[in-house]
Amino acid sequence: MAATGQNLKIDGQRLWDSLNEMAKIGPGVAGGNNRQTLTDADAEGRTLFQSWCEDAGAVMGVDTMGNMFACRDGTDPDALPVYVGSHLDTQPTGGKYDGVLGVLAGLELIRTLNDLDIKTKHPIVVTNWTNEEGTRFAPAMLASGVFAGLHDQDFAYSRTDTAGKTFGEELERIGWKGDEPVGERKMHAFFELHIEQGPILEANGTDIGVVTHGQGLDWTQLTITGKDAHTGSTPMPMRRNAGLAMARVLEKVEQIALAHAPSAAGAVGRLEVFPNSRNVIPGKAVFTVDFRSPDIDVLAEMVDQMHEAAQVICDNMGLQVEFEKVGGFDPVEFDAGCVGAIRSAAERLGYSHRDVISGAGHDACWINRVAPTAMVMCPCVDGLSHNEAEEITLEWAAAGANVLLHAVVETAGVE
Ligand code: HGY
Ligand code: MN
Ligand code: MN
DSSP states (O other), X not given: OOOOOTTOOOOHHHHHHXXXXXXXXXXXXXXXXXXXXXXXXXHHHHHHHHHHHHHTTOEEEEBTTOOEEEEEOOSOTTSOOEEEEEOOOOOTTBOSSTTHHHHHHHHHHHHHHHHTTOOBSSOEEEEEOTTSSOSSSSSSSHHHHHHTTSSOHHHHHHOBXXXXXXXXXXXXXXXXXXXXXXXXXXOSEEEEEEEOOSSHHHHTTOSEEEEEEEOEEEEEEEEXXXXXXXXXXXXXXXXXXXXXXXXXXXXXXXXXXXXXXXXXXXXXXXXXXXXXXXXXXXXXXXXXXXXXXXXXXXXHHHHHHHHHHHHHHHHHHTOEEEEEEEEEEOOEEOOHHHHHHHHHHHHHHTOOEEEEEESSOOHHHHHTTTSOEEEEEEOOGGGOOSSTTOOOOHHHHHHHHHHHHHHHHHHHOBO
């Protein structure tokens, strides 16, 4: 089958306009987005996405995890579809492009094929995966994880946010619990376009990241228990300060990650002390340690060292500590055939490109378990993401979407 012509390109301005239209839903406070999963804003964004897909002639299916699947028919109804997509949910102080670019580039792909009246053999399905971020309901990539069989649906439905609401209740409340059994759809392949969320592409003046691997992730929640007491009248030696122990563990997390450089990262993004009152020594601290590495042995070693260090800190301070794994996945190697389709698309289109390892987790990391999968990345300004100041350019978005278009069309076959 002839390779797709160089002149097959998406409409960059139309993609850019759609990104800006979607960004108006669930605005943040500093120019980004706060469209957290299963909120009313998420529901509004889903409705807009569905209307756009239906305007483009796609038929929408929704499964029992709220995953959305907009299908453009192929000429061979028996051929397994090529899926393309990402996520529309954002961090509480998220950017306008993390996840959204991958979903709307998929929509742009079918708009472009419609404009040019190009028929593919395999159907093409544009996907929005529910709760990729895992910020409101841990773990991250929850719905793609249920789809790929890593979590069961009851576990997912039971996940609870800080207000005590469950995933299942909220999915029902916003009216996006579909009737399709999750995970029954079979895929010919899955492709995801995503912003890099790191500095490598921009710093090297590279247009396209060909993602060969994704680093592994471990989220361990620690609960440290001491004793609430008066910050003024309690003698220092008598204190059992859970907040202080947490601070000491955070320093250890930094040291452990740095000691495993360059292929390791570690931080604590979510931390709470109780009762969180100015004149009460915290009797309890709850926080999640986020470790990452492309090397599974390094990841396991960092987690073990953190456990050991936290236990020693708490033993020395007379505190209790409990550990709970609340998320994680092993390092991922993407499908060589799909990665090759992305690399040859970038070459055909004349874009500079380099192989990269994804620092962030993505739905593709789970879908890679059940279908040939690969990712394409575009740069983002200063490598900044999970920040309302996240920025890309129209040119970067268009280049990524063009590579996605060519890789998907090559894989779906042009009739
Ligand atoms: O945590 C991650 O890597 C992804 O952004 N959810
Ligand atoms: Mn993302
Ligand atoms: Mn994200």
